[in-house]
Amino acid sequence: xxxxxKPLHLxxxxxxxxxxxxxxxxxxxxxxxxxxxxxxxxxxxxFRAGIWxxxxxxxxxxxxxxxxxxxxxxxxxxxxxxxSTEVATPEHVELALKYGIDILWIGARTTANPFAMQxxxxxxxxxxxxxxxxxxxxxxxxxxxxxxxxxxxxxxQRLGAIHRGFSSYDKKIYRNAxxxxxxxxxxxxxxxxxxxxDPSHIGGRRELIAPLCQQAMDLGFDGLIVESHxxxxxxxxxxxxxxxxxxxxxxxxxxxxRDHTEQTxxxxxxxxxxxxxxxxxxxxxxxxxxxxREIGQYKKLHNMTVLQTSRYNEILEKRGAQGSLxxxxxxxxxxxxxxxxxxxxxxxxxxxxx
Numbered sequence: 001x002x003x004x005x006k007p008l009h010l011x012x013x014x015x016x017x018x019x020x021x022x023x024x025x026x027x028x029x030x031x032x033x034x035x036x037x038x039x040x041x042x043x044x045x046x047f048r049a050g051i052w053x054x055x056x057x058x059x060x061x062x063x064x065x066x067x068x069x070x071x072x073x074x075x076x077x078x079x080x081x082x083x084s085t086e087v088a089t090p091e092h093v094e095l096a097l098k099y100g101i102d103i104l105w106i107g108a109r110t111t112a113n114p115f116a117m118q119x120x121x122x123x124x125x126x127x128x129x130x131x132x133x134x135x136x137x138x139x140x141x142x143x144x145x146x147x148x149x150x151x152x153x154x155x156x157q158r159l160g161a162i163h164r165g166f167s168s169y170d171k172k173i174y175r176n177a178x179x180x181x182x183x184x185x186x187x188x189x190x191x192x193x194x195x196x197x198d199p200s201h202i203g204g205r206r207e208l209i210a211p212l213c214q215q216a217m218d219l220g221f222d223g224l225i226v227e228s229h230x231x232x233x234x235x236x237x238x239x240x241x242x243x244x245x246x247x248x249x250x251x252x253x254x255x256x257x258r259d260h261t262e263q264t265x266x267x268x269x270x271x272x273x274x275x276x277x278x279x280x281x282x283x284x285x286x287x288x289x290x291x292x293r294e295i296g297q298y299k300k301l302h303n304m305t306v307l308q309t310s311r312y313n314e315i316l317e318k319r320g321a322q323g324s325l326x327x328x329x330x331x332x333x334x335x336x337x338x339x340x341x342x343x344x345x346x347x348x349x350x351x352x353x354x
Contacts, residue, residue: 001149005192006157008130010103011045011082016252018196018223020084020103021245022048023230024238025061026068033075035230038245040079046103047072047081048225052092053237054109061236069099076100088116090123097127105132105225108164111147112136121154130158132196132225139166139179141186148193160194161186162225163216165202175204175241178212180219187220200227200241209243210251217255226251288340289347296348306348312341 012018021039026032026049036047049072053063072083084103087093088110096104110116111134124131131151136143148159163183165176187195199212213224229235232242243251299306316334323333 001152003148003152003159003190003193004157005152005159008158008160008194010130012223013043013045016043016255017217017221017257018046018194019044019252020046020048020196020223020225021228021248022084023050023235024200024227024242025050025053025063025236026071027061027064027236029071029074031230032068032071033078035228035245036075036079036081038230039228039248040081042245042249044245045081046084047075047079048084048103048105048227050237051085051096052088054088054107055237066095069095069101072101073099076102087120090119093120093123097129103130103132105162106134106147108134108137108167112138112140112143114143114146114150117147117150121150121156124151124156125154127156128158129156130160131156132160132162134162134164134198135166135182137167139177139182141182141189144182144186145189160196160222162196162198163202163221164198174202174208176202178202178215180215183221184219194222196223196225197221198225200225200238204241206232206241206243206247209241210254213251214255217257220258285340289344292344293347293351296351299348300352306345306352315341 010018021044023031023035032049035049039047049068051063051068051072052065053061055062072085075081076083082102083100084105085096085101086107087096087104088107093104106117106120110120133144133148133151136147144161148161151159161183163178165174165178166182168177183195183197186193197212197216199209199216203209203212209226213226216224226248227238227242228245228248229239229242230244232239232244235242296306298304315337319337320330320333324330
């Protein structure tokens with residue numbers, strides 16, 4: 001399905017990327033308004049704050065609920081900023097509309113649930129709200145696109161996507177693994193869909209926000225949604241990943257915004273070289289698969305198993321070491337040869353079972 005999209009037309013200063021900023025949670029009226037005032041002084045046009053906070057485990061601060069919505073309305077009245085929050089149920093949507101919320105976003109846990117997404121889509125019928133959809137917690141591009149399709153079928157055309165990374169059991173540097181290839185594929189499939197990055201949730205630590213913002217700009221993202229709090233260390237939720245408005249202003253001031261121009265003579269020539277090399281790669285892979293099929297015939301003739309574990313381990317070790325010497329990450333080389341081996345096995349199984 002092709003999405004029917006309309007431009008978002010959200011305010012920006014045309015110098016920095018489009019930014020939505022504000023605290024993880026609206027905790028008190030004073031904290032909400034203080035943060036909003038400081039952000040407005042730094043030129044922010046779009047304010048965010050969590051009203052309902054779905055937590056991983058019960059017992060933590062789960063947002064102030066409807067009580068905080070008048071604080072958001074006051075932010076809009078006093079600063080002129082657009083106001084935004086996350087919704088997860090039709091009741092949230094109803095209340096957000098009642099209090100004049102300008103932009104909605106849908107969280108990763110909700111995106112992963114088609115039933116919840118359909119209920120939200122039904123509740124938004126007849127509105128023209130801008131809605132951003134975060135990627136689901138698991139790396140499933142079809143689920144992400146499907147969530148946006150449900151909204152689109154309900155008449156929501158001012159859509160955008162938020163990349164906040166993907167949960168994984170094996171935590172390393174990031175709170176949520178970026179897996180940049182997934183939003184890149186989303187951009188390839190739906191090029192007109194606005195795509196913004198959430199470095200706060202990807203990084204999980206404030207010192208990672210600046211490099212993640214720059215990486216998003218380098219990859220051609222349209223904007224950012226960043227958690228900013230007037231006193232981050234005392235935040236009631238996700239304190240470690242929030243920055244002050246002053247720090248956010250500094251981060252944005254040092255960003256290098258890349259030119260999105262597609263074609264120049266120099267890069268066209270380099271892309272021609274890439275195309276020629278890719279053609280050679282395909283030819284070499286074809287030759288390799290031909291030899292693999294011959295091996296399959298030999299294994300069939302001599303009643304051998306397709307999988308020879310020692311040989312597979314030898315390939316991974318040898319090519320991984322070779323990749324390091326040639327300036328490539330061993331993990332990358334391993335992935336390439338894992339995929340090549342998988343296709344080799346598939347073709348040999350076909351031959352053996354004929």
